[in-house]
Amino acid sequence: MKxxxxxxKDMVAAARAKIEExxxxxxxxxxxxxxxxxxxxxxxxxxxxxxxxxxSFHAPRGMIEFxxxxxxxxxxxxxxxxxxxxxxxxxGWRSALTVATLNEMGFEASHLxxxxxxxxxxxxxxxxxxx
Numbered sequence: 571m572k573x574x575x576x577x578x579k580d581m582v583a584a585a586r587a588k589i590e591e592x593x594x595x596x597x598x599x600x601x602x603x604x605x606x607x608x609x610x611x612x613x614x615x616x617x618x619x620x621x622x623x624x625x626s627f628h629a630p631r632g633m634i635e636f637x638x639x640x641x642x643x644x645x646x647x648x649x650x651x652x653x654x655x656x657x658x659x660x661x662g663w664r665s666a667l668t669v670a671t672l673n674e675m676g677f678e679a680s681h682l683x684x685x686x687x688x689x690x691x692x693x694x695x696x697x698x699x700x701x
Contacts, residue, residue, distance in 0.1 A: 582666050585667050586666045589670050589679075589680065589681060590680035591662075591683040592680050592681065592683060594683070594688055594694060595692060595693075597656060597682050597694070598692065598693060600654075600656070601624060605654060606653060606656060607648065607653050607654070607655050608623050608656050608657075608658065609626065609627050609657045609658070609679075610628050610629070610658055610659075610686075611634060611658070612660055612664075612686065614628070616686075620696075621690075621698040623686070623689065623694065624696075624697040626658075634668055635671060655679040655680070656679070656680050657682070658681060658682035658686055660687050661685040662683050665681035665682060665685065666681055669681045
């Protein structure tokens with residue numbers, strides 16, 4: 571097996587060193603705050619399987635850079651607001667890399683440090699789609 575120059579673990583550690591990380595308890599207090607936009611970058615199947623933070627906006631990881639860029643044909647208006655943006659994934663790895671990239675682009679954002687994996691057990695509200 572070929573050895574990588576940089577591991578994904580190292581990339582996540584480097585990203586976390588330069589971004590704002592929000593603790594679960596702090597984001598729980600922000601749910602429902604009209605000045606905060608929570609962005610869920612997990613796969614749609616993850617949201618369906620384990621639920622999601624009420625009011626969160628789903629933005630698939632593969633489209634984030636295009637959805638936040640006003641010059642992109644894929645730009646989404648949700649990213650044009652003057653609000654605090656908090657991204658999350660399941661464990662905090664994908665969202666750390668995402669937020670580091672967005673900050674480099676000039677889009678200010680932070681991420682949920684532990685991700686959604688401990689959200690419910692720490693008292694975070696969870697919504698599900700009833701099918």
